[in-house]
Amino acid sequence: MINAAMNQVLRRRYGKAIDDSKIPDVILIDGGKGQLAQAKNVFAELDVSWDKNHPLLLGVAKGADRKAGLETLFFEPEGEGFSLPPDSPALHVIQHIRDESHDHAIGGAP
Template identity: 85%
Template sequence: ARRLAGGTAHLAPATAVFAELEVPWDKHRPLLLGVAKGADRKAGLETLFFEPEGEGFSLPPDSPALHVIQHIRDESHDHAIGGHRKKRAKVKNTSTRETIEGVGPKRRQMLLKYMGGLQGLRNASVEEIAKVPGISQGLAEKIFWSLKH
């Protein structure tokens, strides 16, 4: 049987973590369940797995249990994707220049204007950066160092 990502791919590491933490596998243990989307990725055609290497099984498309499982899966996907997008947006919106102490929005704008953009600023020497109005020799050195490292 063909294994689809998500079903056994997520179940195997989860099972390994529980084993490493020595979680007792008895009637009180958490139930781990892998959910693989169907071949056409249509809702209701999911294959479920209790063991990473085990045989999968299906529930009827109108099964209330399957609907709960689908809802949990969709919510966890939304949470993971939302967190990833937030992290990516933060990285995208926080450039190196913003993290330099003493360089706020006005100085940042001035630096980019005088250097002809970020690439020009990255290629500039300490002396060239220090010629920008409002940038001292010391701050120019800080800016130069932070852009190079």
């Protein structure tokens, strides 16, 4: 179900004519290798005029015991993930974006 929802959201948001300037530099994918692979497949199938390689897709997988600060980041579904130090400001930004997206998905738009 989650993959179907992500598939639908990505197709709805990026599957239409969008000005190149509106394509983000990075899209965070909430999940690990499987979700990142699904997102990459969706982008590969899109029939659009903009460069589908442009937005960097970054998978964000929760760490062991789903504990914040232990996230693993993936650039490629087949590749090895990497972790940022728990006190990394970059990791804190990624966590905040993820948490806000969860709040939005659960509670809806304010």
